[in-house]
Structures are given as structure tokens and as C-alpha cells.
Amino acid sequence: MQLLQDVSALRAWREAERASGRRVALVPTMGNLHPGHIALLDTARAHAETLIASIFVNPLQFGPNEDFDRYPRTLDDDLAALRKAGCQAVFAPDEATLYPHGRDITQVHVPELGDMLCGADRPGHFDGVTTVVSLLFNLVQPDAAVFGEKDYQQLQIIRRMVRDLHMPVAVHGHPIAREPDGLARSSRNQYLSPDERAVAPKLYATLRELAEALRAGGRDIPALETQGMERLRHACFSPVYLRILGPDLGPPQVPGELLIVVAARLGNTRLIDNLRLSV
Structure with a gap:
């Protein structure tokens, strides 16, 4: 090399x-x-x-x-x-x-x-x-x-x-590389304290919960986004955004391909993640 x-x-x-x-x-x-x-x-x-x-x-x-x-x-x-x-x-x-x-x-x-x-x-x-x-x-x-x-x-x-x-x-x-508990791998994960590292997988878990709601027929996109933000706050994140969009980052089209994107701070560490799905 x-x-x-x-x-x-x-x-x-x-x-x-x-x-x-x-x-x-x-x-x-x-x-x-x-x-x-x-x-x-x-x-x-x-x-x-x-x-x-x-x-x-x-x-x-x-x-x-x-x-x-x-x-x-x-x-x-x-x-x-x-x-x-x-x-x-x-x-x-x-x-x-x-x-x-x-x-x-x-x-x-x-x-x-x-x-x-x-x-x-x-x-x-x-x-x-x-x-x-x-x-x-x-x-x-x-x-x-x-x-x-x-x-x-x-x-x-x-x-x-x-x-x-x-x-x-x-x-x-x-494709996103993940730890066994679902946390997306990132160089910034090492900034997390042990307590924060235990909480961090809830970021991806929240995306999965929203995806299941969409697959189950949920169609009120603003309400689902608000619900996801509240779940993150309850888990001690400071969410920056959580959006349900199209794969081109434009408005979502349902039925069709969707993308859930999120950024949130956990302590002093800023984490991002996303999940694609079809409904």
C-alpha cells in the first residue's frame, strides 16, 4: 500500500x-x-x-x-x-x-x-x-x-x-453499519459516556417504531414526526430534527418509498441516523 x-x-x-x-x-x-x-x-x-x-x-x-x-x-x-x-x-x-x-x-x-x-x-x-x-x-x-x-x-x-x-x-x-444493539457506527460514538452509550440505541429504535406505524397504516406524517420527537426527548435526547421524507429528501409520497431521518444530541454528542422503507 x-x-x-x-x-x-x-x-x-x-x-x-x-x-x-x-x-x-x-x-x-x-x-x-x-x-x-x-x-x-x-x-x-x-x-x-x-x-x-x-x-x-x-x-x-x-x-x-x-x-x-x-x-x-x-x-x-x-x-x-x-x-x-x-x-x-x-x-x-x-x-x-x-x-x-x-x-x-x-x-x-x-x-x-x-x-x-x-x-x-x-x-x-x-x-x-x-x-x-x-x-x-x-x-x-x-x-x-x-x-x-x-x-x-x-x-x-x-x-x-x-x-x-x-x-x-x-x-x-x-448501507449503514450498525453495532449489535442497532446504534449506527460513527467515530463520534466514542464521545459518549457509558450511560449515554446505553441510551444511544433508542435513536434507531425510535425510527423503527415510526416505520412500523407507517407500515400499519399511519398516514398523519406531522403527527408521527411529533410523536418521534417526543419519544426522543423522553429518552433524554435533545432532538434537532426528525422528518419523514421521500428518498430524494422531498415531500413524502404515500404509498411509496419513504425515508425517516433524524439528528439528535445526547449530552455533548451529535448523532444522526436514517431508515428507508416502503409503504
């Missing part, structure tokens, strides 16, 4: 892959990898012969009062995990390499999709995401890229960006 930390080395690597005729799939990450991240490589492997992961804690997607400074940096462990999983290369630049002219740079904004849900709660967050992903796509020039479906809104935003800007990258989602 090759470790690439500057742009010239990355471009030389990419040219060699292009000359070989091998397709390249990119898995962008912020490091501190858990098994859910490693599982993204399985989807990537289905779409390309060569896998490259990126590791970069992107300051542009953190707000002024968020956890950028304390976000775990575990490069050595991450490299070992990626090597074991059969990843052929890792692009792990520092901030000066990716943003040589500072953080006040040209940014990519996806309107509407980037301004709702997590975008409303974390202004500017998705501009940071789309900006760094567009940079990575430009530098790595992958044929395919894989993102986890836990960040469902992020996945839809990246797909919209690729569509609108005619980027020649096939974007694929990978």
Missing part, C-alpha cells in the same frame, strides 16, 4: 494507474476508522480494480463551536486497517497541502439540499463537505467514489454536485 502525502506524488500514482488501464475507486474519510469505514472498501471493490482512501480532517466542515480540535487523529492505526483490508493507496495530506492558499478559498454550494436538515443546524457544513470532495475528485480523478448511507443527506448532496457539475465520477452508497 502506498502512502501519498503531497499532490505531485498523488498525480504520479494516478498517471500510473491510468496507464495500466485500471479503474480507480475513492473512499473519502476523516480517519479514526471503524469497521463501518472499512466496509466501504467492499462496495468500492465492486466498481474498480484499484482502491484509494483519503484521510483528512477537513476544517471547512466544522463550525466555530464544533469538535475540530478534538476530532481523533489516528493515522497509524488507520493505515494498518486499510493495509489489512487490501487498499492499494492512501492520500493523507496535511492542511497546507490541500489548502495552500488558506481556508478562504473558492467553495462549492449545493442550494436547497445543502440548506435543510443538518445544513440548517450546521450552517456552512455542507459547503465544506462539497468543497473538499470536489478537490479530492479533481486531484484523485476517480472513476467511482463510495460514501456511507448514514450521512444520507451528504450522499444526496454529493450526487447532486456531481450531476450539476458534470463530474465523471460514479457515486455509490454503502
